[in-house]
Amino acid sequence: MLPDATDEEFIATAFHRNTMTNDEGGTDNAEFRTAAVLDRVNTTWETLMGTSFACVQCHSHPYDPFTHEEYYKFLAFFDNSRDDDTYEDYPQLRHFNDSLNNELKLFTGWLSNQTSVTEVKTITKFLKSWEPSIHSLTADQMVNSELNDTKWLLFRDKGTARFKSVNLQDKNQLIYRYRAGAIKGAFEIRLDKPDGPLLVTVPVDTSGRWKISSFNFPPALGVHDIYFRYLNPTIAGTEKGGIQFDWLHFGSQLPGKQSPEFARQEKRFWSLLSANTPLTPVMMENPADMRRSTYIFERGNWLVAGKQVTPGVPASFSIFPRTVIFWAFAIIVMVISRTSPISL
Known part of the structure; x- marks a missing residue:
């Protein structure tokens, strides 16, 4: 996801949460999470690039510019999305009304005087998503x-x-x-x-x-x-x-236990965290300590893990900046670049 994403930017990612889920008792959540990730990869290529990418999901083809390995390197961008095929469709963006947004503003205003900017962002994200x-x-x-x-x-x-x-x-x-x-x-x-x-x-x-x-x-x-x-x-x-x-x-x-406002702000925190709000399933990336490892699926079978791969785009897209950190930037660059072989 984009750094410091706004509510509107999170909502835009809901497009990729229109994937299959299965909360029937006894089903394998890993299987259906994987199916959703594969669907997002194929949908991105077919709708945004006008190109079939799913052809190399199972094996490479002699005259295809994309390889089997490149499919899974691209899949690695999506493989670290936070969703787990849960019954509650987590992660979800919690939509605060005007009153709750005002409470959030008062809380974060106080919090910014008690701790670092990074910690303020972490706590705010948790309040807005339980993630x-x-x-x-x-x-x-x-x-x-x-x-x-x-x-x-x-x-x-x-x-x-x-x-x-x-x-x-x-x-x-x-x-x-x-x-x-x-x-x-x-x-x-x-x-x-x-x-x-x-x-x-x-x-x-x-x-x-x-x-x-x-x-x-x-x-x-x-x-x-x-x-x-x-x-x-x-x-x-x-x-x-x-x-x-x-x-x-x-x-x-x-933080801020020494502040005379602590008791009031702690109560405000719990009121925001427990509020009943409208929800939208969105895409979020796993934090570093929860990242998944991505492997090539031998013959396209998710149960047979092959070589481990890292995020990347096909070699034919030479415009990909190797210094990109956030996967969203990498995909945007690939899709809209004037030098993309598909947009030429």
Whole structure:
């Protein structure tokens, strides 16, 4: 995505969210996320370039200017989009009305005096999109827990699940969206293995409704596998689920605690974060610590990964600037350049 993208620029990316999704229970989210990425690649070439690119999805052709490898180098631009074929269609842009936009302006005005410009942008993006977050459907190693109807991560008593390779560097707070219906209960978070070092134990508020909450934890430097364990003896020995998670956001506590305005601004932050707003599915790029590796699909089969590739455009497009960082710029240059072989 473009740096410092406006709401209008995010909305423009919704064109590429008109791809297939499948939230039917038991389906493979990775399969349908991959299908969506392939569709975006082929649609970009056919609609914007007037050229069939899908022909080399499975193998190269003797007289085709594009190669099989170049197809996947171009696919790598789209492969790091934030969407995961989730039931909620994340990422979504949250549309604030005039009142909420005014509250956001007041909050960011105060925040800019408490921390860096980069941190202000990070917090603002989170308020506007709930991103970047770890989607609960990416959990694995589940015991007495499940991806409930392939929509949310559900735990029963003594249930555990893992989130792999979570970056905790400079992080000391978890904000999460969840729903708990069972009385009482708590969950533990442990590092690196199910019985590893205990990071924190959190009692669960059993409101029965979807809710966003948070807790602070001691800094745990570096990247760790995170194990969640839910404990609720009131439902022991039953198939009853106690808690469901939607997403998790590991970040830093709100700065400015020494400010006399902190309590008011913290309340404003939570009001903005929890507000019920209209939503638009949009494209966002994964942050550096969540980037995917892209591989050539042997014979076009997404289950057979070949050589790893990095983002790039076909060699015939010599106008591509090698210093480009943001994939959106690279594609724009390729499409509109006067020296593009397709526009000649």
